[in-house]
Amino acid sequence: MTIVHRLRTALLLLAALPATATAGGKLFVATDGVDGPDCGSRAAPCRSISQTIGRAPEGATIVVGPGRYGPAEEQPPPGGCGDCLIEVAKRVTIVSLEGPGQTIVDAAGERLHGVVIRADGAAFGGKGRGFTVTGAGIGIAMRADGLRVEGNWVVRNDAATQASAILAVGGARTLIRRNVVADNDAVGIDLRLTDGYVVADNRVSGHRSIGIRADEGGGELTGNAVSSAEIGIRLRGDCDVVRNAVVASDGIGLVLDHGTAGVARYRVSRNTITGSRRQGVHVHEGEPSLIVTLTKNGVFGNGLRAPRNCGLLVEQQIAPGAVAVTRNFWGVASGPAASEPADDACDNAVAAGPFARKERPTRLESAR
Amino acid sequence: MRTTGIAFAVALTLAHAGAAQAGKLIVAAYGLDSAACGTRRAPCRSIGRAIANAAAGDRIEVGPGRYGDLDGDDAPDAGPGEETVTAGVMIRIAKPLQIVSRDGSGVTVIDGGGSARVQAAVLIESDDVVFGRRKRGFTITGAGVAISCRDTVRNVHIEGNWARGNGVGFFVDGPGTTVVGNRAIANDGTGFVISSTAGYVAGNVATANTLGFFVRGANNRLVDNVASANRPSGLVAGVLVRAPTLLEGNVVTGNRGAGIGIYAGGDGTRIAGNRIVGNTDIGIDVGAGSLVGDLVITRNDIFGNDALRGPGGSVNCGLWNGTGAPLAAPENYWGAAAGPGSDPADVTCRDAVTTDPVADKPFRVRAKAAR
Numbered sequence: 115m116t117i118v119h120r121l122r123t124a125l126l127l128l129a130a131l132p133a134t135a136t137a138g139g140k141l142f143v144a145t146d147g148v149d150g151p152d153c154g155s156r157a158a159p160c161r162s163i164s165q166t167i168g169r170a171p172e173g174a175t176i177v178v179g180p181g182r183y184g185p186a187e188e189q190p191p192p193g194g195c196g197d198c199l200i201e202v203a204k205r206v207t208i209v210s211l212e213g214p215g216q217t218i219v220d221a222a223g224e225r226l227h228g229v230v231i232r233a234d235g236a237a238f239g240g241k242g243r244g245f246t247v248t249g250a251g252i253g254i255a256m257r258a259d260g261l262r263v264e265g266n267w268v269v270r271n272d273a274a275t276q277a278s279a280i281l282a283v284g285g286a287r288t289l290i291r292r293n294v295v296a297d298n299d300a301v302g303i304d305l306r307l308t309d310g311y312v313v314a315d316n317r318v319s320g321h322r323s324i325g326i327r328a329d330e331g332g333g334e335l336t337g338n339a340v341s342s343a344e345i346g347i348r349l350r351g352d353c354d355v356v357r358n359a360v361v362a363s364d365g366i367g368l369v370l371d372h373g374t375a376g377v378a379r380y381r382v383s384r385n386t387i388t389g390s391r392r393q394g395v396h397v398h399e400g401e402p403s404l405i406v407t408l409t410k411n412g413v414f415g416n417g418l419r420a421p422r423n424c425g426l427l428v429e430q431q432i433a434p435g436a437v438a439v440t441r442n443f444w445g446v447a448s449g450p451a452a453s454e455p456a457d458d459a460c461d462n463a464v465a466a467g468p469f470a471r472k473e474r475p476t477r478l479e480s481a482r
Numbered sequence: 483m484r485t486t487g488i489a490f491a492v493a494l495t496l497a498h499a500g501a502a503q504a505g506k507l508i509v510a511a512y513g514l515d516s517a518a519c520g521t522r523r524a525p526c527r528s529i530g531r532a533i534a535n536a537a538a539g540d541r542i543e544v545g546p547g548r549y550g551d552l553d554g555d556d557a558p559d560a561g562p563g564e565e566t567v568t569a570g571v572m573i574r575i576a577k578p579l580q581i582v583s584r585d586g587s588g589v590t591v592i593d594g595g596g597s598a599r600v601q602a603a604v605l606i607e608s609d610d611v612v613f614g615r616r617k618r619g620f621t622i623t624g625a626g627v628a629i630s631c632r633d634t635v636r637n638v639h640i641e642g643n644w645a646r647g648n649g650v651g652f653f654v655d656g657p658g659t660t661v662v663g664n665r666a667i668a669n670d671g672t673g674f675v676i677s678s679t680a681g682y683v684a685g686n687v688a689t690a691n692t693l694g695f696f697v698r699g700a701n702n703r704l705v706d707n708v709a710s711a712n713r714p715s716g717l718v719a720g721v722l723v724r725a726p727t728l729l730e731g732n733v734v735t736g737n738r739g740a741g742i743g744i745y746a747g748g749d750g751t752r753i754a755g756n757r758i759v760g761n762t763d764i765g766i767d768v769g770a771g772s773l774v775g776d777l778v779i780t781r782n783d784i785f786g787n788d789a790l791r792g793p794g795g796s797v798n799c800g801l802w803n804g805t806g807a808p809l810a811a812p813e814n815y816w817g818a819a820a821g822p823g824s825d826p827a828d829v830t831c832r833d834a835v836t837t838d839p840v841a842d843k844p845f846r847v848r849a850k851a852a853r
Contacts, residue, residue, distance in 0.1 A: 145760045145785060146785045148825070148826055180735055180760065182761070184762070184789075186789055212733075213853035214852065215687055215733060215852025217735075218735060265853075269690045297667060320668065341588065341589070342647075359589040361548065361588075362547075388547040388548070389591060418552040419553040455514050473510075473545070475584065476586075478585070478586070480588055481589045482585075482588065482618075
């Protein structure tokens with residue numbers, strides 16, 4: 115094949131591609147768009163996100179304009195998810211043009227799932243370019259590798275009981291960042307069997323059961339502000355918990371569970387854990403065991419009812435050195451104590467010391 | 483001479499430091515209430531105690547933690563460090579003070595505990611009060627009303643707070659009150675009730691409440707706010723106006739009901755430069771009793787509304803004129819370059835509306851709060 119022939123073939127192939135693919139892999143959705151076989155250009159946007167995903171090539175970016183995207187518009191393709199509003203079954207990035215306050219994905223109580231993501235490498239939202247997801251049972255559900263969910267407001271998904279607002283099952287390298295997750299049903303952010311996850315800079319508030327839960331798998335929690343749940347954060351499996359704030363839990367602030375497949379290792383550092391009605395941190399011993407480093411945290415103002423003033427409770431006798439507690443601030447300069455205003459290491463299994471003499475400010479962007 | 487100068491500088495510095503110290507009180511979740519609490523070394527436990535200890539003009543800084551109903555026993559003032567509830571009010575601000583959180587609303591929670599006794603978590607009864615600042619507000623939850631102020635107060639400023647899970651989020655009154663950068667999320671009733679006169683309400687977000695904003699005081703300016711995903715019990719979900727109001731640069735979108743309702747008392751309202759898009763019912767409902775002669779509706783985006791069948795069998799109704807008199811609404815964008823029409827455009831409905839000239843493309847309405 116000559117070079118001229120190759121060039122001509124390439125040009126013919128290029129011409130045969132849909133207009134959307136030639137426009138830098140970007141497709142557009144708008145409330146004043148119209149769904150059709152050729153929609154998706156800036157001049158002729160689609161009406162529904164689902165139709166646009168169907169037309170998008172792998173790797174495309176879908177830009178969604180202001181408005182509401184609900185059951186009347188969004189019909190996932192036949193054979194797709196049965197009870198979801200939007201299914202992302204391709205490696206695409208879906209962002210809003212004007213941010214979550216202007217771009218509403220509303221299941222209106224008619225679909226169990228708001229958004230289902232099951233393609234490796236897909237992304238939903240971006241910094242300042244996410245969506246409001248509301249009216250579902252599970253707001254955003256995902257099962258794939260390398261997913262990113264960012265910049266969304268996931269609020270009042272209350273159409274089912276015992277549901278999680280953001281749910282990841284399996285997969286690896288999931289990134290959940292800068293979302294507001296508020297006033298949904300049971301759990302705010304829920305990761306099950308997910309490896310290498312990063313949950314960062316989210317604000318999670320108002321859940322009946324748990325703010326953030328990671329059950330098995332392993333990863334990192336950083337920069338999150340979690341408040342007003344029965345349990346703020348509950349972990350089972352290796353996790354670095356760094357620079358989070360867990361405030362006003364109706365039960366326990368942070369629960370560290372024993373492993374199931376092996377020893378679970380937790381590094382809990384520079385967090386603020388305060389306002390829990392029961393204990394601030396609860397280490398749940400069992401088999402296989404766990405190893406905990408609890409250092410440079412602020413643990414104060416917990417144990418607002420029995421066990422009173424309890425900052426740290428280890429459930430039963432554990433191996434020496436399995437729980438290391440150093441340089442934490444317990445509410446007073448003289449260290450942990452059973453009387454107001456200090457918190458105490460309220461189980462006899464752990465000696466809490468050495469301690470910090472003053473509080474380290476939280477200063478999380480997610481809290482502001 | 484040099485020695486005198488240094489001595490003067492040191493004296494000035496000390497005097498300044500002393501004044502600053504005298505004007506600032508600290509509240510912390512590891513504080514203890516007493517008649518002398520409020521220093522950095524001996525912070526108060528309750529905000530109410532710090533208010534009692536403060537002098538007019540002081541600043542109270544509140545650290546991260548839970549305040550209010552600490553033990554969740556439905557008796558919000560029975561335990562040590564809990565706020566005292568008097569006549570249904572948990573935190574009463576009856577002197578000019580500035581009250582801010584140190585680390586932001588996400589970590590500083592005022593909790594009414596869901597007790598029926600807490601009609602208002604915070605009540606402002608004095609002039610010249612600041613409650614919250616940018617990035618230094620509070621989360622208020624579990625109260626009848628999260629933040630309220632009396633109709634007599636002047637120069638009140640409310641900023642940077644989140645009200646979630648209350649009956650009403652913000653109930654503001656008094657002449658010239660400013661309400662800036664707050665959020666009302668998932669409250670059972672209205673996010674923001676504005677009874678103030680000549681107030682400034684800007685950059686706030688009301689989402690997933692029953693109604694976003696209810697304006698009943700005259701001559702308020704509502705600028706760059708967001709009302710989204712609200713779920714009404716009546717017709718209007720986004721913004722309900724019953725007094726002359728300036729609405730400018732607001733986003734009213736994705737509400738399960740009508741976007742904006744202008745009813746009796748709302749004549750003299752100006753609706754300019756807003757985005758009213760994707761509400762399930764009518765975009766703007768100008769109801770019977772409004773005096774359309776004083777009403778201005780111009781340079782707005784009005785489209786994607788009323789996708790479901792609205793009252794009176796309307797479909798795609800961007801602007802409902804129910805006044806019985808002709809209404810002018812020039813220079814709006816209706817979802818298509820040609821102006822009002824069938825999908826993807828919105829139409830006008832019921833009584834006559836003059837829409838010419840129409841805008842042939844959408845306006846850019848970039849409420850920063852929507853990000």
